[in-house]
Amino acid sequence: MTRKTFFKESKELFRDGRVRVAMIIVVILMCVSVWISARQYQNINEQYKVANTSERAIWDNQGEKNPHSAAHYGTYAFKPKYPLSLVDQGVDKYAGTSIFLEAHKHNEAQFSAASDQTGLARFGDLTPDFMLLFMMPLLIILLGYNSFTKEHEMGTLTLLKSQGISSWKWIAGKWAALFLPILILTTVLFIIAGLILSNLRDFGVFDWNALLWMYLVYTVYYIIFVNLILFISAKTKKSGISLVVALSLWILSCLAIPKAASNIAEDAYPYPTRQEFAANVLKDKKQGLDGHNPWSKKAQRLKENVLAEHGVDSVHKLPFNFDAYRMQKGEEHEAEIYFKHYNYLKEQFVKQSKVYKGLAAFSPYLPTRFMSMAIAHTDYATHWNFADAAENYRIATQKFLNKNFEQNAAYGDWSYRADANFWKQLPAFEYSPPQLGAVLSQNFSNLGVLGCWLVGSFALLLFIKKM
Amino acid sequence: MFSYNFKYELKLLLRSKWIQLLSILLLLLFGFSTYNGKEKVAKRNADVVAAKNKVKENDQMMLQLLDSIEKGMPVSASRWTIPTSPMALGNYHPRIAAVASQPMAFVATGQADLFTHYVKPKVTGDDFALNFTEMTSPVQLLFGSFDLAFVIVYLLPLLIIAFSYNVLSSEKENGSLRLLASQPIGIQNWVLQKLSLRFFWLSALVILSLCVTFLIFGIDWFSMLKSFLLIIGLIVSYMLFWFSLAFLVNLWGGSSAKNAISLLGLWVLFVLLSTVYAKSTKYYAISNAFTHPTN
Numbered sequence: 136m137t138r139k140t141f142f143k144e145s146k147e148l149f150r151d152g153r154v155r156v157a158m159i160i161v162v163i164l165m166c167v168s169v170w171i172s173a174r175q176y177q178n179i180n181e182q183y184k185v186a187n188t189s190e191r192a193i194w195d196n197q198g199e200k201n202p203h204s205a206a207h208y209g210t211y212a213f214k215p216k217y218p219l220s221l222v223d224q225g226v227d228k229y230a231g232t233s234i235f236l237e238a239h240k241h242n243e244a245q246f247s248a249a250s251d252q253t254g255l256a257r258f259g260d261l262t263p264d265f266m267l268l269f270m271m272p273l274l275i276i277l278l279g280y281n282s283f284t285k286e287h288e289m290g291t292l293t294l295l296k297s298q299g300i301s302s303w304k305w306i307a308g309k310w311a312a313l314f315l316p317i318l319i320l321t322t323v324l325f326i327i328a329g330l331i332l333s334n335l336r337d338f339g340v341f342d343w344n345a346l347l348w349m350y351l352v353y354t355v356y357y358i359i360f361v362n363l364i365l366f367i368s369a370k371t372k373k374s375g376i377s378l379v380v381a382l383s384l385w386i387l388s389c390l391a392i393p394k395a396a397s398n399i400a401e402d403a404y405p406y407p408t409r410q411e412f413a414a415n416v417l418k419d420k421k422q423g424l425d426g427h428n429p430w431s432k433k434a435q436r437l438k439e440n441v442l443a444e445h446g447v448d449s450v451h452k453l454p455f456n457f458d459a460y461r462m463q464k465g466e467e468h469e470a471e472i473y474f475k476h477y478n479y480l481k482e483q484f485v486k487q488s489k490v491y492k493g494l495a496a497f498s499p500y501l502p503t504r505f506m507s508m509a510i511a512h513t514d515y516a517t518h519w520n521f522a523d524a525a526e527n528y529r530i531a532t533q534k535f536l537n538k539n540f541e542q543n544a545a546y547g548d549w550s551y552r553a554d555a556n557f558w559k560q561l562p563a564f565e566y567s568p569p570q571l572g573a574v575l576s577q578n579f580s581n582l583g584v585l586g587c588w589l590v591g592s593f594a595l596l597l598f599i600k601k602m
Numbered sequence: 603m604f605s606y607n608f609k610y611e612l613k614l615l616l617r618s619k620w621i622q623l624l625s626i627l628l629l630l631l632f633g634f635s636t637y638n639g640k641e642k643v644a645k646r647n648a649d650v651v652a653a654k655n656k657v658k659e660n661d662q663m664m665l666q667l668l669d670s671i672e673k674g675m676p677v678s679a680s681r682w683t684i685p686t687s688p689m690a691l692g693n694y695h696p697r698i699a700a701v702a703s704q705p706m707a708f709v710a711t712g713q714a715d716l717f718t719h720y721v722k723p724k725v726t727g728d729d730f731a732l733n734f735t736e737m738t739s740p741v742q743l744l745f746g747s748f749d750l751a752f753v754i755v756y757l758l759p760l761l762i763i764a765f766s767y768n769v770l771s772s773e774k775e776n777g778s779l780r781l782l783a784s785q786p787i788g789i790q791n792w793v794l795q796k797l798s799l800r801f802f803w804l805s806a807l808v809i810l811s812l813c814v815t816f817l818i819f820g821i822d823w824f825s826m827l828k829s830f831l832l833i834i835g836l837i838v839s840y841m842l843f844w845f846s847l848a849f850l851v852n853l854w855g856g857s858s859a860k861n862a863i864s865l866l867g868l869w870v871l872f873v874l875l876s877t878v879y880a881k882s883t884k885y886y887a888i889s890n891a892f893t894h895p896t897n
Contacts, residue, residue, distance in 0.1 A: 153863060160867075164875075188649060229740035231714075245733045247716075254712045257746050261875065273870070277863060375772075377856045379764050382866070390756060394748035398638045399740055408649050409718050409737045414656070428680065484739050491741070515741050 140308025141315075148312065150276060157277050158316070161270060165324055168261045173331050174219045179216050186233070189212050195559050199552040202536035203462060209237035209242045210532075212525035212564050214244065217512040218332045218341035222325075222349060223264040225513025230258070234522065236529040238536075239466065241473035244522055263328065267353055268504060269315065269389055272360045276381045279313045279364040281374040283599075288374060306365070306599055314361050321357065327349045335542050345571050349510045356503040362592035369599040388498035396494040396501065400487035406480060419472045424465045429458075437464060451546050458547065459540035466533045473526070481519060495584045500586040509578045512568045516577065522567045535561055603787050604795060611799045621803065624761065628811040631757060635750045636815050639708030642715070642747065646707075650700045650720050657698055692725030693833055699723055705826045709833065710751035716743060717855055754837055756873055758808070759844045763865040765804060766848040767859035769796050775858060799843045805838050812837075 137356035148154050188309040194210045212234045220227060232242025249256050286292040295305070325346060332341050365380050371377040408414065424433040438450060441457065450457040544551035575582070615621045664685050670677055671686060685691045700720035707714065719735040743768050746752070770793050773779040782792065812834070816823045823830040 153860065157863075157867075226740035226744050229743035233733075245735065247735060247740075250716055250735050254710075258874065265874075269874070270870075273866075281795070281859060375768060375862065378859060378862050380763075382760070386757070386760065391748065391751075393745040394752060395634070395638075397742045397745040398641070401642055401738075405645065406737050407740065408653075408720075408724060409735075410653060411718060414739055430680070454816070480737070484741075487739060498804070515739060518740065580780050 136298075137304045137311070139356065139525050140158060140305055141311045143308055144282070145315065148316065153361045159179060159322075160549060161266070161320070164261065164270065165263065165320075166268050167258040168263050169221070169324070169328060169331065169357055172224070172262055173335070176216060176218075176221050177335065182212055183215060185345050186211070191563060194561070196555075197558055201240065201549065201551055202540040202553050202557075203459070205553070205558065206238035206533055206536045209235055212236055212521075212528060212566070214518075214521050215566065217568060218335065219345055219349065219511035220513045221263070221332060222267070222328055222346075223507045223511040223513055224260070224262050225264070225508035225511055226515055226518065227513045228260075230515070234525045236525065236532060238533060239469055241470065241477065241526050241529065244518070244525075259469060263324070264507065267321075268356075268500065268507070271321070271353075271357060271387065272385055274320075275313070275317055275357060275360045276364055276378070276385060278316065279361065280378040280381050282313060282365055283376040284368040284371060284377050293593040297524075304600070306596060310361065310596070313345050313365065314358065317361065318354065318356050321350065321353055325353075342571065343576060346511050346576070348571065349507060351502060352585070353406070353507045354512070355585055356499060359499045359585075359588045362596055366592070366599065367597045389500045392494055392498040393501060393504070396491050398489040399494070403490060403506070404483045406483055412476065412480075416472060416476050419475070420469060423472065424461075424468045427462070427465070429461065434461060437461060452544065453536050455541045456544045456546050456548070459537045459544065461540070463534060463537035466530070466537065470526075470530050477522075477526075484515065484519075484568045492584060493578055495581075499588045501583070502510030502581040502588070505581045506578055508583065509574050509581070510571070512574075517568050521566055528564045532561060603785070604706055607795045608799060611796060612803070615800075615803060620765065622808065624804065624807055625767070625811060627761070628807055629814065631753045632750065632815040633818065635748055635753045635823070636708060636819050638747060638819075639711065639749045640819055642711060642749075643703050643708045646703055646714070650698070650702075650779060653698050653700070653720055655693075660695060664691075667886070689725055696722035696724045706829045706833070708821070709749070711747040711749045712751070715747060727764075756842065758837070758841065759869055759873065761863065762804065762844040762848060762868060764846065766797060766852070767862040767865050769793060769800070769848075770852045771856065771858040771861055785814050790853065793849060797845055797849050797852070801841065805841060808837060808841070811832055831849050 144582075161392075168599070190213070197208060198204060200208070214230075216227070216231050228248045231247050233246055234243045235246045240453065281288075286295060321581065329343060329346050333348070335341075363384060367381050368377045371380060424437060425431055428434060429438075438457070438461075441453065441460065442450065445453055447453060453460075491501055491505070509516065539553055539557065543553070550588045569577070585594065667677060667679065671684065677684065683690050683694050690697075696797060698720050699722070715738060716736060717734050721730050721734070723730065732735075749847060768775075770789075773782060783789070785792075787795075813823070847868055848865060851861050851868075
């Protein structure tokens with residue numbers, strides 16, 4: 136009986152002109168979005184490569200120079216783009232793409248794409264994630280809003296009752312008929328995405344497992360929507376009302392709640408402004424050791440300690456350049472200050488995340504969005520991870536430069552120049568994002584919320600009766 | 603005929619609780635979004651005021667320092683920070699350059715959550731045009747803000763669609779179309795009258811709820827009457843656009859559900875997809891163009 140219901144429903148859907156048109160439109164939009172994203176991905180990857188090599192060339196060929204001058208001259212760390220960003224662009228548009236690495240300063244990533252665009256950038260983008268997160272649920276609504284109501288309206292309910300079909304078999308048939316087209320569409324899309332990604336030149340860290348997990352997340356998201364739409368259709372009397380209720384649900388969970396969540400999270404746990412942040416850092420820096428200021432109290436104390444440790448009475452007698460040593464100590468101290476202040480931002484964000492997770496109880500969109508971004512390496516956590524890696528590289532670079540100064544120059548000899556070939560010895564900045572396993576365990580709570588939605592929405596189906 | 607239409611349409615809307623439902627919904631949506639917009643603007647203003655106060659405090663300390671120097675007393679500051687030199691003053695005691703928020707800023711967040719609202723220009727330092735973004739979590743920017751503009755641009759058309767998709771088709775479906783056809787009025791004319799009336803009532807409700815919301819949140823719209831009227835004009839024109847679409851779909855369309863789906867497709871097209879435009883942003887080129895200082 137389940138099978139019969141399934142075939143009848145599928146046939147009906149297939150014969151419905153509206154459904155066919157909607158399916159065709161969705162497929163076309165999907166293809167266009169994948170094509171645009173793939174082109175953009177290649178384009179950005181080329182830009183990344185050019186920027187990376189030219190920046191390294193600038194660093195390598197800076198000629199004879201004092202190491203500390205080179206430290207101020209600085210270099211850049213560029214944030215790479217990952218293959219799965221083709222499926223979900225996540226926060227990439229809003230996060231900075233490059234970090235300037237220089238002495239004494241832990242800079243934030245700057246030059247986000249959104250800051251170069253107009254306010255229109257906030258509206259929909261034709262990207263696969265937009266199609267997957269917004270349009271597919273809409274398609275589910277379109278296919279399923281009248282699944283039960285039409286039995287009322289066409290008077291076929293009486294016929295059905297006479298068939299002696301059990302309630303759950305009937306529901307299972309309808310469920311399968313609604314879910315199958317969605318499943319086929321999603322599967323085909325992900326297979327196409329996988330094929331495109333594995334055929335792109337230098338596809339780097341792309342792995343099919345991550346794509347499979349993403350596919351699972353989206354499938355669960357659609358199952359939740361299928362269940363909710365069927366529930367609504369069963370509980371309303373008229374198709375029109377069922378459609379309106381289903382649409383309200385879509386607007387609430389995909390548009391309104393995420394925006395409201397963003398407002399609530401910001402109200403409760405705001406970030407400091409850029410100027411406040413800089414002022415706070417400066418205040419802490421003033422109290423500590425300044426590598427450039429040999430007359431400060433902290434610098435004097437450091438000098439006394441070092442002299443006592445080596446048993447000499449003057450910095451000239453030390454086996455290394457004390458200026459460079461002091462600068463390295465100052466650098467370490469400043470790095471700690473920055474660590475503290477950036478950590479505060481991270482803590483604020485962790486608290487904001489809790490607001491999002493709390494509100495995810497009303498919107499299956501939120502956990503899906505966060506999971507999808509995390510797997511695609513386009514989420515905020517990956518951005519932090521990249522920023523931390525760049526900061527570690529900056530600290531290592533400063534150490535590398537100060538060490539050279541410390542060992543090769545006499546105390547007070549600021550005219551010392553390092554050899555032109557010296558810069559090449561600095562290892563290049565390499566960054567690889569967290570592995571899939573780590574990402575999944577970090578996002579365990581999001582997976583949990585999604586699981587609750589899945590179980591909860593199936594539980595709702597139990598309340599459907601044949602009337 | 604028009605007077606009959608007017609009278610019965612109002613009765614219908616009141617009895618089907620449409621007017622009551624819409625008023626509550628509009629008040630809730632406008633209220634929440636106005637609150638959010640006001641909070642954002644308030645934070646922005648408070649940030650600027652706090653920064654200005656900080657400058658005032660620093661100026662007091664600077665004046666004390668100058669006073670001690672004038673009197674020949676020893677000071678503990680490093681010699682290059684002493685504000686008797688104009689360069690030290692320009693570098694260590696910067697002023698605030700702030701963008702003041704406009705009275706209507708709460709209506710739309712726009713790009714305001716992306717950019718910084720005040721800077722402290724110093725004698726030396728980078729060009730502020732290079733980086734003027736504010737410190738925010740990108741997740742915040744991704745989801746955007748639930749502001750009045752969102753309610754008007756995204757949600758209001760959906761309310762209009764829900765309010766008007768079945769004006770003609772429901773008559774068909776309820777079988778009352780035949781009765782109507784016996785009346786001395788063309789069907790186009792009748793749909794036009796009916797939708798005009800709904801447009802009139804919804805506009806009235808929107809303007810009223812907007813006024814009430816502004817009153818509750820203490821927004822002095824009377825003193826900025828011009829921009830207020832401009833916004834009302836904008837909203838009403840936008841609503842008129844959607845009602846015209848609804849009119850066409852009603853005339854052309856078939857069943858209620860079919861109409862709703864067509865209108866919804868138009869909503870997706872106009873609100874979500876029409877803003878998609880080809881853009882290739884040079885991400886990394888910018889930082890490369892930022893030439894390195896030569897020692």
